[in-house]
Amino acid sequence: MSSGGLFEHFTYIVTVFLMVAGLYVVISRGNLIKKLVGLAVFQTSVYLLYIAPGKLIGGTAPILAPQYTVYSNPLPHVLILTAIVVGVATLALGLAITVRIKETYGTIEEDEITAADNAVQATEDAKS
Amino acid sequence: MSLSAHLPALQVVLPLLSAPLAVLLRHGGFAFVIVTAGAWAAFAAAIGLWLQTGEVGVISYHLGSWAPPWGIEYRVDRLASFVLLLVSGTAAIVLPYSRTSIEREIPRDLHYLYYAMFGLCLAGLLGITITGDAFNIFVFLEISSLSTYVLIALGRDRRALAASYRYLIMGTIGATFFVIGIGFLYLMTGTLNIVDLGERLRSVPDSRPLLAALAFITVGVSLKLALFPLHQWLPNAYTYAPSAVTAFLAATATKVSVYVLIRFWFSVFGETLITPKLPLPEILLLLSLLAMFAASFTAIFQDNLKRLFAYSSIGQIGYITLGLSFDSVSGTTASIVHLFNHGITKAAIFLLIGGMVFALAKNNAVPPAPTFDRLAGLAKRMPLTCFGIVIAGLSLIGVPGTAGFVSKWYLILAAMEKGQFWIVGAILLSSLLAVTYVWRFVEVAYFKPAPEGTTQQEAPLGLLIPAWILVIGTIWFGLDTSFTVGTATEAALQLFKVGQ
Numbered sequence: 307m308s309s310g311g312l313f314e315h316f317t318y319i320v321t322v323f324l325m326v327a328g329l330y331v332v333i334s335r336g337n338l339i340k341k342l343v344g345l346a347v348f349q350t351s352v353y354l355l356y357i358a359p360g361k362l363i364g365g366t367a368p369i370l371a372p373q374y375t376v377y378s379n380p381l382p383h384v385l386i387l388t389a390i391v392v393g394v395a396t397l398a399l400g401l402a403i404t405v406r407i408k409e410t411y412g413t414i415e416e417d418e419i420t421a422a423d424n425a426v427q428a429t430e431d432a433k434s
Numbered sequence: 435m436s437l438s439a440h441l442p443a444l445q446v447v448l449p450l451l452s453a454p455l456a457v458l459l460r461h462g463g464f465a466f467v468i469v470t471a472g473a474w475a476a477f478a479a480a481i482g483l484w485l486q487t488g489e490v491g492v493i494s495y496h497l498g499s500w501a502p503p504w505g506i507e508y509r510v511d512r513l514a515s516f517v518l519l520l521v522s523g524t525a526a527i528v529l530p531y532s533r534t535s536i537e538r539e540i541p542r543d544l545h546y547l548y549y550a551m552f553g554l555c556l557a558g559l560l561g562i563t564i565t566g567d568a569f570n571i572f573v574f575l576e577i578s579s580l581s582t583y584v585l586i587a588l589g590r591d592r593r594a595l596a597a598s599y600r601y602l603i604m605g606t607i608g609a610t611f612f613v614i615g616i617g618f619l620y621l622m623t624g625t626l627n628i629v630d631l632g633e634r635l636r637s638v639p640d641s642r643p644l645l646a647a648l649a650f651i652t653v654g655v656s657l658k659l660a661l662f663p664l665h666q667w668l669p670n671a672y673t674y675a676p677s678a679v680t681a682f683l684a685a686t687a688t689k690v691s692v693y694v695l696i697r698f699w700f701s702v703f704g705e706t707l708i709t710p711k712l713p714l715p716e717i718l719l720l721l722s723l724l725a726m727f728a729a730s731f732t733a734i735f736q737d738n739l740k741r742l743f744a745y746s747s748i749g750q751i752g753y754i755t756l757g758l759s760f761d762s763v764s765g766t767t768a769s770i771v772h773l774f775n776h777g778i779t780k781a782a783i784f785l786l787i788g789g790m791v792f793a794l795a796k797n798n799a800v801p802p803a804p805t806f807d808r809l810a811g812l813a814k815r816m817p818l819t820c821f822g823i824v825i826a827g828l829s830l831i832g833v834p835g836t837a838g839f840v841s842k843w844y845l846i847l848a849a850m851e852k853g854q855f856w857i858v859g860a861i862l863l864s865s866l867l868a869v870t871y872v873w874r875f876v877e878v879a880y881f882k883p884a885p886e887g888t889t890q891q892e893a894p895l896g897l898l899i900p901a902w903i904l905v906i907g908t909i910w911f912g913l914d915t916s917f918t919v920g921t922a923t924e925a926a927l928q929l930f931k932v933g934q
Contacts, residue, residue, distance in 0.1 A: 312626050349610055355617045385569050392576045403599045410592040419596050
């Protein structure tokens with residue numbers, strides 16, 4: 307199958323691209339919201355990693371009936387349903403914390419938050 | 435079937451049920467009663483399971499009577515029952531403590547949510563330990579992690595929010611790495627049951643997906659267990675979380691992650707063709723030594739007592755992983771013993787610090803940070819609190835007669851068995867660093883004069899009693915090692931029987 311090499315691994319290439327792109331955004335961006343966007347993309351790539359190999363072209367749900375012979379594996383779908391719930395919960399919690407950070411710090415830029423923390427630390431050190 | 439046959443399910447279900455009930459009740463007092471009852475019931479179940487595994491070795495419980503590897507299996511061996519005892523026991527002690535402790539740290543209308551999150555976190559940690567299904571571990575890992583982020587964010591200092599956010603990012607990356615690794619294993623074998631995975635991977639040739647799976651799982655779990663240099667989230671999270679939360683997390687969260695690492699290295703990858711070819715023990719040895727020295731050294735220069743002991747925790751995790759890196763029964767025994775001993779020691783210290791800042795708070799205000807300038811001459815006014823910290827500090831150093839001595843003794847024995855005497859020297863040298871940072875506290879609290887006009891009294895009994903139960907525990911397990919070392923040896927033997 308040398309001719310279809312790229313196409314054969316198409317889903318894996320997409321998965322890995324999303325994975326690395328998401329992780330890169332988490333690391334490179336200083337904006338807390340953008341970091342969460344990257345994190346969500348990173349997590350979504352994992353859904354694809356599980357789902358894509360479980361699907362057979364032309365396969366149906368595993369129902370025992372004479373007219374079907376090719377079935378897709380349903381287990382990855384169930385697993386990823388759980389993972390999606392986890393991902394949504396993480397994103398919601400991350401956004402909630404970001405709202406609180408905006409309320410108390412007045413910014414959602416990581417370097418400004420660090421600077422504010424360092425300033426507090428400096429005044430605490432000066433007192434002691 | 436009798437109740438005792440269902441202990442593995444009850445172990446997780448009882449605390450898991452207590453959390454939504456606490457939310458429905460919307461009342462701090464009722465929530466406290468119900469979550470504490472759940473934690474104590476879990477502790478009772480853990481004792482029951484410990485007794486059962488002592489007789490039969492391994493308990494396999496089939497959820498919904500679906501036989502593994504199709505159904506989800508709860509599998510309790512000696513190691514799991516030992517970790518279950520540590521987690522549920524710590525929760526059973528910390529929860530009564532939080533009743534008083536959070537009065538000044540968390541607004542009263544949020545108390546019921548605090549208890550709900552605590553119940554969820556406990557259920558998640560117990561679930562990780564007990565389940566025999568790899569994907570189930572991920573789900574429970576996220577249940578405990580998400581509730582942990584909330585618990586940390588409940589701290590009054592705004593830096594708690596930033597710490598919680600950072601932990602959320604790092605923790606989610608760790609958990610996602612872990613689930614990517616599980617995905618590779620599932621693609622290769624078509625199973626998620628841990629025992630089944632271990633058996634099927636034996637016939638998988640030395641291949642790149644196997645290597646990738648091992649790498650993703652190891653790095654992901656190492657993030658959660660704060661293995662040096664993946665520990666960046668830990669110091670701030672421990673420093674700014676409410677006192678009770680810090681104590682609970684320090685004793686349980688990282689320890690359960692160590693358990694996951696042991697579980698995967700031994701039960702899943704233990705018999706694969708790939709493991710002997712990788713320098714895993716060497717890498718772990720190097721990182722452990724770095725943690726023992728760099729983190730303990732950083733601890734010496736901290737001005738905040740909580741942060742000091744947070745860095746000490748990273749160093750102590752180094753001792754736990756050091757034992758694993760020996761790749762021997764005695765080394766693994768030492769790791770498991772230290773996992774337990776350090777858990778109760780650190781919980782005792784953070785509970786006592788919580789009592790200290792509670793008493794330092796003036797007029798029911800928010801407790802201040804325990805910086806050294808506030809601690810001058812404190813031993814005169816809070817003799818019990820300070821003496822407790824000194825005893826637990828001695829256990830961190832590893833002075834004979836304390837729990838810390840026992841685990842370091844077994845670590846040194848394991849190092850000598852390997853013939854690596856320079857590691858013995860490294861263990862002793864890094865203990866000197868522990869002497870230094872514990873001495874900083876002793877010097878300030880015992881030998882500096884108290885500032886004029888201070889009248890704080892000893893911490894209230896509701897905070898002192900739970901903390902002192904753990905302090906006495908550190909002495910008890912330093913003198914009578916039959917429970918800790920006995921169980922750990924049996925656990926290590928079980929792990930290596932699989933590995934042969």
